[in-house]
Amino acid sequence: MTGRWALAPVEGGGADVVPLGPDDLPSGPVRREPDLAEAVRSRPGVTRWVWRSTAEVYPRLLAAGVRVERCHDVEDAETLLLGHEGRSGEPRNAAAALGRLRGGPVPPDPPTRNADPSAQDPLFEAADPVDVPLADLLAVYAEQRRRLAATAHPDRMALLLAAESAGTLVAAEMNRTGLPWRADVHREVLRGLLGERYPGAGEPRRLAELADEVSAAFGRRVRPDLPADVVKAFAQAGVRVRSTRRWELSKLDHPAVPPLLEYKRLYRIWVAHGWSWLQDWVREGRFRPEFLPAGTVTGRWVTHGGGALQIPKVIRRAVIADPGWRLVVADADQMEPRVLAAISRDPAFMKVAGRESDLYQAVSERAFAGDRDRAKIAVLGAIYGQTSGDGLKNLAALRRRFPLAVAHVDEAARAGEEGRLVRTWLGRTCPPVGGQEEAEEAGIPLAEDDDELGPGRSTATTRARGRFARNFVVQGSAADWTFLLLAALRRRLRGLAAELVFFQHDEVIVHCPAGEAEQVTAAIRESSAEAARLTFGDTPVRFPFTTAVVECYADAK
DNA sequence: TAAATTGGCGCC
DNA sequence: AAAGGGCGCCAATTTA
Numbered sequence: 001m002t003g004r005w006a007l008a009p010v011e012g013g014g015a016d017v018v019p020l021g022p023d024d025l026p027s028g029p030v031r032r033e034p035d036l037a038e039a040v041r042s043r044p045g046v047t048r049w050v051w052r053s054t055a056e057v058y059p060r061l062l063a064a065g066v067r068v069e070r071c072h073d074v075e076d077a078e079t080l081l082l083g084h085e086g087r088s089g090e091p092r093n094a095a096a097a098l099g100r101l102r103g104g105p106v107p108p109d110p111p112t113r114n115a116d117p118s119a120q121d122p123l124f125e126a127a128d129p130v131d132v133p134l135a136d137l138l139a140v141y142a143e144q145r146r147r148l149a150a151t152a153h154p155d156r157m158a159l160l161l162a163a164e165s166a167g168t169l170v171a172a173e174m175n176r177t178g179l180p181w182r183a184d185v186h187r188e189v190l191r192g193l194l195g196e197r198y199p200g201a202g203e204p205r206r207l208a209e210l211a212d213e214v215s216a217a218f219g220r221r222v223r224p225d226l227p228a229d230v231v232k233a234f235a236q237a238g239v240r241v242r243s244t245r246r247w248e249l250s251k252l253d254h255p256a257v258p259p260l261l262e263y264k265r266l267y268r269i270w271v272a273h274g275w276s277w278l279q280d281w282v283r284e285g286r287f288r289p290e291f292l293p294a295g296t297v298t299g300r301w302v303t304h305g306g307g308a309l310q311i312p313k314v315i316r317r318a319v320i321a322d323p324g325w326r327l328v329v330a331d332a333d334q335m336e337p338r339v340l341a342a343i344s345r346d347p348a349f350m351k352v353a354g355r356e357s358d359l360y361q362a363v364s365e366r367a368f369a370g371d372r373d374r375a376k377i378a379v380l381g382a383i384y385g386q387t388s389g390d391g392l393k394n395l396a397a398l399r400r401r402f403p404l405a406v407a408h409v410d411e412a413a414r415a416g417e418e419g420r421l422v423r424t425w426l427g428r429t430c431p432p433v434g435g436q437e438e439a440e441e442a443g444i445p446l447a448e449d450d451d452e453l454g455p456g457r458s459t460a461t462t463r464a465r466g467r468f469a470r471n472f473v474v475q476g477s478a479a480d481w482t483f484l485l486l487a488a489l490r491r492r493l494r495g496l497a498a499e500l501v502f503f504q505h506d507e508v509i510v511h512c513p514a515g516e517a518e519q520v521t522a523a524i525r526e527s528s529a530e531a532a533r534l535t536f537g538d539t540p541v542r543f544p545f546t547t548a549v550v551e552c553y554a555d556a557k
Numbered sequence: 558t559a560a561a562t563t564g565g566c567g568c569c
Numbered sequence: 570a571a572a573g574g575g576c577g578c579c580a581a582t583t584t585a
Contacts, residue, residue, distance in 0.1 A: 225580075225581090226580090226581075227563095227564060227565070227581090228564095228581090228582090243564075243565085244564080244565075245564085245565070245566085245572090246565085246566075247571080247572070248572095264565080264566080265566090268565085268566060268567065268579090269567090271578085271579055271580075272566085272567070272577090272578060272579070273567090295576080296575065296576065297575090298574090298575060298576095300569085300575060300576070301576095302575095302576060302577070303576095303577075304577085305577095306577095306578095307567075307568085307577055307578055307579095308568095308577090309567090309568055309569075309576070309577075310566085310567040310568040310569090310576080310577065310578080311567080311568075312566095312567055312568080313567095313568090335569095336569095336574095377570085377571095380573080380574090381573070383573090383574075384573040384574045384575095385573050385574070386571090386572090386573045464573095467573060467574065468574070468575095470573090470574080471573080471574035471575070472574085472575095474574085475569095475574065475575060504568075504569065505568085505569045505575085505576095506569065507569080558585100559584105559585090560583105560584080560585075561582100561583080561584070561585085562581100562582080562583070562584080563580100563581085563582075563583085564579105564580095564581085564582100565578105565579090565580100566577105566578095566579100567576105567577090567578090568575105568576085568577095569574105569575080569576085
């Protein structure tokens with residue numbers, strides 16, 4: 001009952017299961033079990049379940065109260081392996097992987113569905129056309145193990161696959177648990193910001209007032225939610241403005257600007273996190289977005305539904321722990337620069353990142369005469385690829401003191417511009433620019449005709465590809481690390497009532513009884529150290545977290 | 558008329 | 570001071 005087992009659901013609610021030996025082949029007979037959840041529950045000693053897709057299997061287990069320690073998500077692994085092999089455009093579903101292995105048909109991936117809160121009914125979902133029976137799944141898995149051994153750093157790639165699979169478990173568990181959400185508090189916040197709500201059509205009162213103020217300032221009726229109308233109104237008032245972006249408007253000296261900016265801020269809350277959002281996404285005291293691991297090229301997760309990764313600060317007032325419980329909100333401090341230190345192995349930068357105190361302050365003392373703001377601009381500029389303004393001057397100062405760190409991202413940018421593969425620390429791979437469709441699907445900026453630039457000069461799109469790759473190695477390696485962190489934290493929370501309820505790039509929220517808050521805080525600290533050791537090996541770089549134990553999310557910062 | 562694109566802004 | 574990287578979502582507008 002120990003070791004790895006593979007599992008494939010079958011018609012009628014059952015499953016086929018089989019134990020796997022050290023050679024990745026079955027070490028016993030396939031058993032047909034009548035009940036999927038029972039098949040897993042009755043084998044508590046299994047250390048890793050191999051299955052096609054966590055999203056397919058695990059929600060059913062969780063619904064039956066069954067959790068697993070570890071898994072290998074074959075389709076998730078397929079995505080990462082294809083990427084590593086420079087074949088990211090090929091379908092990643094299990095049936096396609098089988099087709100490539102056997103020379104059979106290679107079905108395309110099913111379209112990614114959009115979550116629609118009014119029409120979610122998983123009971124009536126059609127059978128998945130890309131599903132494969134257990135015997136075929138085993139063949140695909142064994143082949144994946146061979147391909148894994150052939151990667152540039154098999155030990156790192158194995159970690160990446162394990163970490164991503166752990167992420168799929170965490171995501172499924174969070175999807176089920178949901179984020180504690182007080183609808184009554186949310187409504188209070190809305191009333192305070194937006195005023196009375198007019199049932200039926202029309203803006204809430206505060207927005208209507210601000211629209212009137214804008215119109216009064218222009219001397220004619222202007223709809224502030226229509227950029228074209230606003231640009232025209234400014235033109236008629238003798239002010240030329242290229243767009244209605246906030247940073248551009250805020251430079252202007254015109255009486256319409258203050259109410260306009262306030263309107264935009266509140267309008268955004270109204271349409272994105274207002275009463276209809278509450279209606280759509282909050283049920284029984286929980287906000288349940290759908291976390292999708294590996295939703296992006298860089299590895300960052302995305303969510304479907306409710307804009308869960310963009311909850312405005314003011315709305316976080318509604319995230320309140322259950323009575324007697326607390327939220328442990330943990331935020332990694334300057335995660336991406338610390339990751340850059342770890343992957344570049346720049347001695348001076350590692351020294352700076354080896355302290356838990358403010359990294360930007362430490363950088364500023366070495367390169368910017370103590371000016372923290374400039375240090376931060378320079379570091380972020382290096383990571384994001386700043387191309388103009390003071391950023392370049394600051395970047396030069398950064399390069400003098402931390403040459404290897406800057407060279408690391410410069411090299412990634414060059415590789416991206418030249419269409420070479422770019423990898424994160426653990427081996428997640430940024431697709432090269434191949435076919436047009438492929439690149440567009442992956443969101444990679446494409447080269448285009450640009451006759452005005454002579455030979456030897458990059459086009460704007462080439463430079464955009466460079467920035468993409470530059471950021472990829474840092475953001476992606478940071479994602480690598482956070483999944484190891486999540487896996488470690490999940491393991492450490494086992495046995496507690498505490499539950500992971502939220503994850504956002506460099507921030508986690510754990511919901512726990514007040515009495516467990518101290519243990520949870522310690523678990524986060526220990527998980528950070530463990531994840532750093534596993535991911536980057538022997539590195540002096542530290543990854544401190546700011547943790548807050550609060551009843552309300554809004555009080556965490 | 559439905560699908561795709563655009564402008565804008567929230568979060569990291 | 571200037572407008573770099575990654576997303577999702579909404580309404581309006583354009584395209585097919």
